[in-house]
Amino acid sequence: MSLTIGVDIGGTKIAIGVITESGEILRREHISSPANDRTKMLAAVIAGINRLRAENDVTAIGISAAGLINRERDQIMFSPNVDLTGSAIKSEVELATGLPVLLENDANSAAWGEYKHGAGVGYSNIVLLTIGTGLGCGIVIDDKLLIGGYGMAAEAGHMVIKPDGQLCGCGQRGCLEQYASGQALTRSARTFVASGSPGADTLFRSCGGDVTLLTGQMVTAAALNGDPASIAILADAGKWLGYGMAAVAAMLDPEIFIVGGGGGDAGDLILDPARTAFEQRLAAKDHRPMAKIVSAKLGNDAGMVGVADLARL
Ligand SMILES: [Zn+2]
Structure with a gap:
């Protein structure tokens, strides 16, 4: 069974979960989002990932955030509600965890979730x-x-x-x-x-x-x-x-x-x-x-x- 971690960064809180191939949420955490401080936010995301990884063998991490993301999916070009504009969160989390990280816009991520496991x-x-x-x-x-x-x-x-x-x-x-x-x-x-x-x-x-x-x-x-x-x-x-x-x-x-x-x-x-x-x-x-x-x-x-x-x- 292949497990991955999904991280959803919102304006007020960050949801992190261990997800199965069938879309089941095995474990999850909600942490408050230090929306105006990217250093603290990144530290909170990495700490949350590490807590979940310690108990589950995960193969990759997906990060969802509001805003415009470049075609290469490695930079947030514009993030109106959270201090992530220009952030290279993908490479920083990859460096900190050693796992492959995928970055995607929040509404695109949600659409894919509904397509795979919801109303779609x-x-x-x-x-x-x-x-x-x-x-x-x-x-x-x-x-x-x-x-x-x-x-x-x-x-x-x-x-x-x-x-x-x-x-x-x-x-x-x-x-x-x-x-x-x-x-x-x-x-x-x-x-x-x-x-x-x-x-x-x-x-x-x-x-x-x-x-x-x-x-x-x-x-x-x-x-x-x-x-x-x-x-x-x-x-x-x-x-x-x-x-x-x-x-x-x-x-x-x-x-x-x-x-x-x-x-x-x-x-x-x-x-x-x-x-x-x-x-x-x-x-x-x-x-x-x-x-x-x-x-x-x-x-x-x-x-x-x-x-x-x-x-x-
Ligand atoms: Zn408009």
Whole structure:
């Protein structure tokens, strides 16, 4: 049985696990992520790997991190949330452990995890969209992870869906991420609560009357409890998500869209509006099979499980 270690570096915590070929997590650790200090972060990652290696015979290590990674997969070119921009974490961990290390973007890792062991099992062409603060994306086409010519493929969150629309963190305007993400839910909810509408009572109470404290998670939680305003906000995000999926389908023709992240927890409250909008906007919709739109299965483990598998390849 070949075991590998998957490391998923997030903004607030790092997940490290020993993973089997069938995607089972034999052992795992969560350590807090010193996100603003790469030296401490690297030391914490290496210490965690060494603890797990001491008890399990592992053959390789996969490291998943948010950001843009070069085509050679050995450098993080841009990491907006964690102090890893320009970091050579791959070679440093290889040097410290003597094991081969594979570095991959977090959404790509999660897409591979869902493809191998989650909602994408049985399909050769999948698109994962993760609704977190932003909108992450990973793509498997013809059973291969899509990397791109410069390593930066699968940024569906930054497809311009509304010309001259909302300003995005990437420097452009009107990106899909600005309409279908945690940020988008938060912005819609804050605007609605600030309007003073009686329909905003539930959200107003959720944030204790301070709109600056409103989050996308509060919107999802209120919607799941039946709050009509929150359901409408999620439906609007779902609609934009569906428009984005139609654009992706025109280009890539996936068999299935898998929706994960915190926004994915809303399930059909976001997926049903996405399905409707997708069908409305899909090119030649009456003459082709309709891709499925489903929830992710592996939750927060998708990146760790996926990158551990990629490391084995
Ligand atoms: Zn953007």
